[in-house]
Amino acid sequence: MRAIVWYGGSDLRIEDIPKPKLRNERHVVLRVKFCGICGSELQAYKGCSTRRVPPLVMGHEFSGEVVETGSDVKEIEIGDRVAVNPIISCGRCLACLRGRQNLCLDMKLIGMHMPGAFAEYVSVPAENCVKLPSEVDFEEGALAEPLANALHAVNRARPSIGDSVAILGPGPIGLSIMLLVQTIGVESVTVIGRSEDRLKIAEKFGANEVISIKNEKELMRIGEEVFDMVFEAAGSWQAVKTAIKFVKKGGRIIIVGLSHLKPMEDIGLMSITTKELDVLGSYGYTAFEFQKAVRLLSRLPMKEMITHIFPLSRAKDAFELLSQRKEPVLKVLLELDNGL
Ligand SMILES: [Zn+2]
Ligand SMILES: [Zn+2]
Known part of the structure; x- marks a missing residue:
């Protein structure tokens, strides 16, 4: 073969x-x-x-x-x-x-x-x-795995109705996380990323706000301590730093991305203590979540x-x-x- x-x-x-x-x-x-x-x-x-x-x-x-x-x-x-x-x-x-x-x-x-x-x-x-359910074709079937990753991240995060959510990194996993948290009834989803075309897809999928990290002014405008939870799906230490800055006191950060490079500067570790943040890792998914992801495919x-x-x-x-x-x-x- x-x-x-x-x-x-x-x-x-x-x-x-x-x-x-x-x-x-x-x-x-x-x-x-x-x-x-x-x-x-x-x-x-x-x-x-x-x-x-x-x-x-x-x-x-x-x-x-x-x-x-x-x-x-x-x-x-x-x-x-x-x-x-x-x-x-x-x-x-x-x-x-x-x-x-x-x-x-x-x-x-x-x-x-x-x-x-x-x-x-x-x-x-x-x-x-x-x-695969009869309404799911083979192309969609290949997306069960990334969706399962996103589902696990959301299950780790346990968002509540009315939460304000930010997602850093509008790749397939970040966008899948957005689709899932929207079904729960969060107050707003803000997607932050580098690629204009991916941000456009986020907008099309119903993001309340999309912000390019190339646009310093827009980023500054967000301010600090604005989101109840921040998903890091970009896989970079800079994104972790941004997450620590943007999350509210007592808020939650879920790190899904795999950061291969060591931080070049302080990412704000002290703030994790002083803001009493819950910082959670998310890695893969359980067998149960994979089954669920297959069933969710046709609804998203x-x-x-x-x-x-x-x-x-x-x-x-x-x-x-x-x-x-x-x-x-x-x-x-x-x-x-x-x-x-
Ligand atoms: Zn993978
Ligand atoms: Zn085992």
């Missing part, structure tokens, strides 16, 4: 590798349909992250059709259309027993610790497959976030587009089964 093999940095190669066999009797093999490119994979491509070890077939935001099932698999059948929760947890450690599979002591991610879905076929545990305009779809053979172009951002780009999917 054809697969996109990553050899570190921007070295991506299309290769012919053996089609995966069922790894055990509880596995299924999928014909991969669509797989999104995650911000963390882009970081690896840019050489900014050492979390993945090459050579590797990446890809953890995917949908597919079941083509083979292990002898112990009863709940999934050949032909089923599924989205896959890429977090593989042991099911036995204390974190798993508390339902926090994202913190499993032996957590593994498909596409990071084992071959992922930037390939025509992938072998995955049956319990990680969630059947997630599909409008897809700006580009590339065939497998043009994976390099897809990564370059995300890396250079020479044209407006939000969510990029790879289409793995159109033979191109």
Whole structure:
């Protein structure tokens, strides 16, 4: 089968590798349909992250059709259309027993610790497959993973009706967080970011206010201590600093982004104490949240976030587009089964 093999940095190669066999009797093999490119994979491509070890077939935001099932698999059948929760947890450690599979002591991610879905076929545990509702197509199915990330962040944040919310970083996760908090009935959502076209999408999705960080005046106008909660979905220490400044006394900050660079200046640690802030991390999602995300797909305009779809053979172009951002780009999917 054809697969996109990553050899570190921007070295991506299309290769012919053996089609995966069922790894055990509880596995299924999928014909991969669509797989999104995650911000963390882009970081690896840019050489900014050492979390993945090459050579590797990446890809953890995917949908597919079941083509083979292990002898112990009863709940999934050949032909089923599924989205896959890429977090593989042991099911036995204390974190798993508390339902926090994202913190499993032996957590593994498909596409990071084992071959992922930037390939025509992938072998995955049956319990990680969630059947797609009939009204959800394969493209939308590939968005279950980023939506699950957003859902977990919102569940961590526990917003109340009437809260004022700011979201730093209008990427797919930040925008998904916005769509979710809007359903709760918060007072307002302010989205702050760098990319004009992404801010426009935030506006279209109903943000009460969008502010470009390039516009110093606008940023100053916000003032300090204005939001009940601030989501950091930009993945930078500068955004964490901004969050600490903008959040009200006694407010809540949820850090979803992965900041790879060390802070170059004081981010306002003292204010965390003096403002008595609740600062929460959000990492991945539970198995329950992934199931919920699949069901929420059809109720949110997630599909409008897809700006580009590339065939497998043009994976390099897809990564370059995300890396250079020479044209407006939000969510990029790879289409793995159109033979191109
Ligand atoms: Zn991801
Ligand atoms: Zn575990």
